[in-house]
Amino acid sequence: MRTFPLHAVLSWGALLSLGVYAARLGFLPQAWVVVGLGLYALLVLWGVRFGWRHVLLALGLVAYWFPPAAFLVPLLFALFFGRGLSEKEQGALYGWALVWPALALLLIWHVFPTFYAFYLSLFERVNFLRPAAFSGLENYRILLQDPLFWRALGNTFWYVVFTVPVGLLLATVVAILLNTQVAFLGLYRTLYFLPYITALTAAAAVWRWIYHPEFGFLNWLLRTPGLDWLNTPKGVFALLLEPLGVQVQGFWAGPSLAFVAIMVMSVWHFLGYQVVILLAGLQAIPKEYYEAAELDGASFWQKHRLITWPLLSPTTFFLFTLGLIGAFQVFTQVYVLTPTGGVLQDTLTLAFYLYNKGFRDSDFSYASAIAMVTFLLILGLTLIQRRILERRVNYEI
Amino acid sequence: MRFKPTSLLVHLVLLGGGLIMAFPFYWMLATSLKSPQEALQAKPIWVPERMKPSNWLKAARLGDSPLWGGLAPGRSVELVFPGEKGRPPKAFIPRAPGAFFDPRADGTRVEVGYGEGAWRVRLTNTTGEAFRFLPLVVLWPKEAPLNPPLPPDAIRSQGEDWRLEWVNAVPGALGYLFHNYLEAWYAAPWGRYFFNSFFTALTQVAVGLLLAALAAFALARIPFPGKEAVFVLILATMMVPGEVLLIPNYVLLARLGWLDTYFALIVPWLASVFGIFLLRQFYLSLPQDLFDAARIDGAGYLTQLFRIALPLSLPGLVSYGIFTFLGAYNALLWPLIVTQSPEMRTVQLGLQAFVSEAGSDYGALMAASTFVILPVILGYFFAQRQFIQGIARSGLK
Numbered sequence: 001m002r003t004f005p006l007h008a009v010l011s012w013g014a015l016l017s018l019g020v021y022a023a024r025l026g027f028l029p030q031a032w033v034v035v036g037l038g039l040y041a042l043l044v045l046w047g048v049r050f051g052w053r054h055v056l057l058a059l060g061l062v063a064y065w066f067p068p069a070a071f072l073v074p075l076l077f078a079l080f081f082g083r084g085l086s087e088k089e090q091g092a093l094y095g096w097a098l099v100w101p102a103l104a105l106l107l108i109w110h111v112f113p114t115f116y117a118f119y120l121s122l123f124e125r126v127n128f129l130r131p132a133a134f135s136g137l138e139n140y141r142i143l144l145q146d147p148l149f150w151r152a153l154g155n156t157f158w159y160v161v162f163t164v165p166v167g168l169l170l171a172t173v174v175a176i177l178l179n180t181q182v183a184f185l186g187l188y189r190t191l192y193f194l195p196y197i198t199a200l201t202a203a204a205a206v207w208r209w210i211y212h213p214e215f216g217f218l219n220w221l222l223r224t225p226g227l228d229w230l231n232t233p234k235g236v237f238a239l240l241l242e243p244l245g246v247q248v249q250g251f252w253a254g255p256s257l258a259f260v261a262i263m264v265m266s267v268w269h270f271l272g273y274q275v276v277i278l279l280a281g282l283q284a285i286p287k288e289y290y291e292a293a294e295l296d297g298a299s300f301w302q303k304h305r306l307i308t309w310p311l312l313s314p315t316t317f318f319l320f321t322l323g324l325i326g327a328f329q330v331f332t333q334v335y336v337l338t339p340t341g342g343v344l345q346d347t348l349t350l351a352f353y354l355y356n357k358g359f360r361d362s363d364f365s366y367a368s369a370i371a372m373v374t375f376l377l378i379l380g381l382t383l384i385q386r387r388i389l390e391r392r393v394n395y396e397i
Numbered sequence: 398m399r400f401k402p403t404s405l406l407v408h409l410v411l412l413g414g415g416l417i418m419a420f421p422f423y424w425m426l427a428t429s430l431k432s433p434q435e436a437l438q439a440k441p442i443w444v445p446e447r448m449k450p451s452n453w454l455k456a457a458r459l460g461d462s463p464l465w466g467g468l469a470p471g472r473s474v475e476l477v478f479p480g481e482k483g484r485p486p487k488a489f490i491p492r493a494p495g496a497f498f499d500p501r502a503d504g505t506r507v508e509v510g511y512g513e514g515a516w517r518v519r520l521t522n523t524t525g526e527a528f529r530f531l532p533l534v535v536l537w538p539k540e541a542p543l544n545p546p547l548p549p550d551a552i553r554s555q556g557e558d559w560r561l562e563w564v565n566a567v568p569g570a571l572g573y574l575f576h577n578y579l580e581a582w583y584a585a586p587w588g589r590y591f592f593n594s595f596f597t598a599l600t601q602v603a604v605g606l607l608l609a610a611l612a613a614f615a616l617a618r619i620p621f622p623g624k625e626a627v628f629v630l631i632l633a634t635m636m637v638p639g640e641v642l643l644i645p646n647y648v649l650l651a652r653l654g655w656l657d658t659y660f661a662l663i664v665p666w667l668a669s670v671f672g673i674f675l676l677r678q679f680y681l682s683l684p685q686d687l688f689d690a691a692r693i694d695g696a697g698y699l700t701q702l703f704r705i706a707l708p709l710s711l712p713g714l715v716s717y718g719i720f721t722f723l724g725a726y727n728a729l730l731w732p733l734i735v736t737q738s739p740e741m742r743t744v745q746l747g748l749q750a751f752v753s754e755a756g757s758d759y760g761a762l763m764a765a766s767t768f769v770i771l772p773v774i775l776g777y778f779f780a781q782r783q784f785i786q787g788i789a790r791s792g793l794k
Contacts, residue, residue: 007621025652088620094698095621102612103627105668110634113645120644128651174414177407184408189785190777191415194422197773197784199727201745202766205752206425209759215437217424225439268418273788280789329640332729336749351640351730358644359734371641378638 004050006078006085007092009043013060013070014100016040018107020067027116037061040070053081071100114375121368132365139369148345149370152353156327158255159263159349164323167267168316171274176304178275179282189276196272204336207265211337230338232257233346256346262333269333270326274319281315282308313393320389324381328374331355350374429577429763432550432564436759446548447574455547456573459566466569468528473506473521474567476546478537482511487536487558488518500524501531520566533566547573577760578768581751584761587768589740590747595772597662597743598725602718604663609672609717610710614702616673617680618688635670647734661735662743666725672717675790679710716787719780726773744769 016036022028040060047054057077063070078085078093085093120126124135143149174192178185195203210217211229219225235253248254255263289307298306331351338347341356348356350370358367428436431445446452459474460466468474478486488509492502504524510517518535522528536558537543547568549561565576572579581587615621616628646665647656655661683706691701707714732743742750748769755762777784 011623025649027652090698091619092621095615095619095624098611098615098619098698098702099627102608102668102673103630105608105664106631106634106670108649109646109665109668110637110642110670111630113642113649114634114637116645116648117641120648128648170414174411177411180404180407182404182407182411186781188411188415190781191419193785193788194774194777195418196788197723197727197777198422198770199729199745199748199773201727201729201748201752202425202770203421205748205762205766206421206428208752209428209763210421210424215439215759217441220439220441268421271418276785276788277791325638329638335729335733336752339753354640354643355730355734358647364644364648368644371644375638375641379636382636 003086003089004047004054005092006074006082006089007096009040009047009057009060010071010074010078010093011096011100012036012040012043013063013074014104016060016063016070017067018104020063020070024067027112033064037064117368117371120365121372123365125363126365126368127362128364135365139366140373143366143369143373148348148353149373151345152348152350154251155255155259155347155349156330158259159266159330160324160327162255162260163263163267163270163327164320167270167274167323168319170267171271171278171319172312172316174271174275175278175282176308178279189279192275193272195269196276198269200269200332201336203265203269204333207261208337211261229261230258231343233343236260256342258338258342259347262337262347265337266330266333270323277319278312278315281312285311310394314395317389317393321382321385324385325378328378425763425766428759429767430574431577431760433758433760434551437757447576452548453570453574456568457570459547460569460572461567462569464569464571466530466565466567466572468520468522468531468567470522470525470527473519476518476520476533476535476566478516478518478535478546479514479544480516480541483541484538485509485511486516486518486538489534490520491532491534491562500526501528505531528567530565530572531567533563535561537561575764577764580758581755581761581765582768584755585747585751585765586739587744587747587765590742590744591772593659593662593741594726594743594745597659598722600659600663601666601725602721605667605669605672605721606714606717608667609669609676610702610707610714612668613673613676614680614698614706617677618701618706619698631670631673643730643734650735656735657737657741659741662732662741666721666731669717669721671720671791675717676710676713679713680706683709712783712786713790715780715783716790719784719787720791723773 016033019028019033019036023030023033040063041058044054044057044060047057057074060070060073075097078097082090082093121139122134122136123132124138126132178188182188208230213219213226213228213231216229218229219227233256235248235255236257237252237254238248239257241248285308289311290303293303293307329351330349334341334347334349334352335355341348341352351374354367354370354374357363357370427443427445427448430447431442432447435442435445456466457463459476461469461472486509488507490502490505490507493499504522505528506519506521506523508519508521510519518533520531520533535545535549536555537545538558539554543559543561545561547563547566550564551560551562553560553562565572568576616624642665650656650661650665653660655664687705687709688701691705696704726743727745728743729745729749732741732746733749736742736746739750748765751765752762755765
């Protein structure tokens with residue numbers, strides 16, 4: 001005989017309490033709640049066939065006034081009458097009861113907002129001060145013609161092109177050197193790792209001081225007094241090519257000097273993380289491979305090109321993916337080094353533009369449109385990357 | 398161990414890189430101990446006066462307490478300037494700019510006299526309140542050799558005289574060394590900021606850990622219908638970048654009336670996909686026999702979780718704790734969005750506000766940055782292994 005699916009009541013109850021809260025906040029029409037309560041009542045009625053005590057579950061219907069009841073009543077019911085349940089049923093009950101707290105929070109703060117962001121992006125200038133008009137995909141049309149959006153995208157592109165390879169290369173070199181049974185490993189690791197656990201806010205305060213045009217350390221070191229690193233909107237390629245008499249404009253002028261300064265700090269900040277991850281990856285490679293290669297007379301380069309590189313590729317790929325995704329979310333570095341987005345908005349990034357639009361100009365719908373486009377871009381890039389790059393990744397050791 | 402020339406090269410490369418990585422930290426520390434005049438030098442000062450132990454001894458003699466200095470009512474302090482008897486120096490307490498009444502300038506008796514081969518400047522507190530600090534200006538004739546009792550914080554030329562300035566003539570050793578730290582600490586309600594940051598971060602760690610442990614245990618060890626679906630849903634939320642959630646979560650918090658409260662800082666980050674994955678991985682790696690044995694002894698799922706799985710997954714818990722704490726403590730964007738009032742600021746926001754308000758007082762700014770990163774750095778030195786392994790673990794799939 002089939003038994004009563006108490007775990008289904010529990011899960012439906014959890015959803016129901018979330019639904020009641022949503023309705024109270026105005027995210028869900030009241031009618032849905034009534035339908036939900038009705039379904040819950042039907043489930044309870046069905047339960048009566050398995051024993052009269054299931055009537056007690058009907059107490060969950062007070063969820064209309066006290067939302068958590070829909071989840072708590074089945075839970076308490078299971079605690080009181082769960083002794084006689086079979087192993088399988090107990091598993092189902094416990095499984096759902098343990099998963100729901102975390103799941104509910106994820107639904108509220110991760111899953112629902114993803115859809116709500118898309119919903120918001122379909123309106124014209126949502127700022128909750130006045131009713132917003134539905135405008136379809138108008139925000140996206142404007143966004144695609146928005147020069148600032150393209151500038152932010154261009155900066156993101158340069159950020160990936162500059163920081164990811166440089167960071168990975170430096171980190172790989174450091175990790176390989178650290179892996180040669182070097183003395184003082186702990187000291188070196190600490191030196192490289194400390195920047196990563198340092199708050200970017202504090203780090204940026206120091207870097208601003210290092211980049212200071214008059215009293216900055218960097219200008220003293222490079223003998224370039226007065227060079228205002230963080231307020232120079234000129235592209236670095238344009239700056240480098242200028243003495244040669246070559247003029248470059250627009251995108252090809254490259255990231256502004258200010259943005260390059262930000263990138264340098266970012267590489268400094270994240271290097272330690274990459275070193276630690278790569279070192280863990282290196283230590284996972286069996287020593288026998290190197291010993292065998294040494295017996296065959298392989299040189300230092302051959303060993304690293306033919307053993308380290310392919311066997312480390314999953315780690316490198318992971319860090320590359322992380323760097324790519326991270327580039328779309330660069331905010332703190334930029335905000336603390338150039339709080340206004342730089343001269344002529346030359347250090348604008350996607351996350352910073354989103355922040356400006358949403359919380360400075362209070363245009364939530366346009367900001368949501370930026371968020372959705374970023375989401376799609378990341379999704380697309382990750383898929384492409386998986387298709388093209390991951391084929392070259394060697395997962396077997 | 399036999400000496401290898403390559404290992405020397407390895408050490409040189411690692412040390413060079415490490416010094417570059419560590420330089421910003423040294424520069425922050427050095428600047429935090431500089432007087433404004435030392436900080437604003439085009440040619441950098443590597444070791445500021447306040448870093449030299451011989452000056453600490455000099456400072457310990459000035460002020461009531463050798464450690465913290467100060468000048469209690471009725472007490473006096475004597476500054477001795479060895480030199481020839483000639484044109485007398487002048488000494489006075491500078492008035493606070495714009496102050497109608499300045500107890501320090503008005504209530505301190507300044508006497509300059511010559512005796513025993515030295516000019517003596519005697520400062521006496523004639524007010525009823527104790528001074529924590531007492532600024533002093535001495536105009537010293539240019540023709541006489543200068544040998545001050547404590548290196549002045551600024552030397553300027555003023556006509557026939559050198560204008561020697563001290564920010565505090567009664568510092569004591571620690572008051573002298575940590576002058577900028579004290580200044581920065583009293584300039585903003587840092588105690589409140591630190592409480593906010595720690596409260597937020599620790600609550601996130603504690604509650605997040607519990608929720609993640611429950612869900613991870615269910616996903617790893619309990620067979621229940623719908624498990625696959627839940628797992629896929631959790632996986633899918635990993636695909637959504639954090640930017641997408643900013644706007645809708647802000648709206649959600651606004652509707653809940655939670656903006657500018659601890660709820661806004663804590664609740665959205667309680668359920669962590671990373672934590673669930675990490676702990677699930679740990680629970681999966683534990684041998685099934687362990688759980689079978691417990692089952693035979695009559696342990697329920699909860700007992701299995703809290704008595705077996707949780708203690709055995711301690712490294713995973715520590716790893717998650719460190720990661721979450723770092724993320725919460727170092728976060729800037731989220732607190733920036735959801736809080737407005739100064740009472741709800743976290744340390745990072747406080748530092749950010751301090752950076753924009755402190756202007757060119759780089760000593761105080763670097764001091765504030767130093768004590769903001771201090772808790773994390775101290776934590777790292779106490780639990781180095783856990784930090785490194787915790788971070789390394791985030792790269793393992």
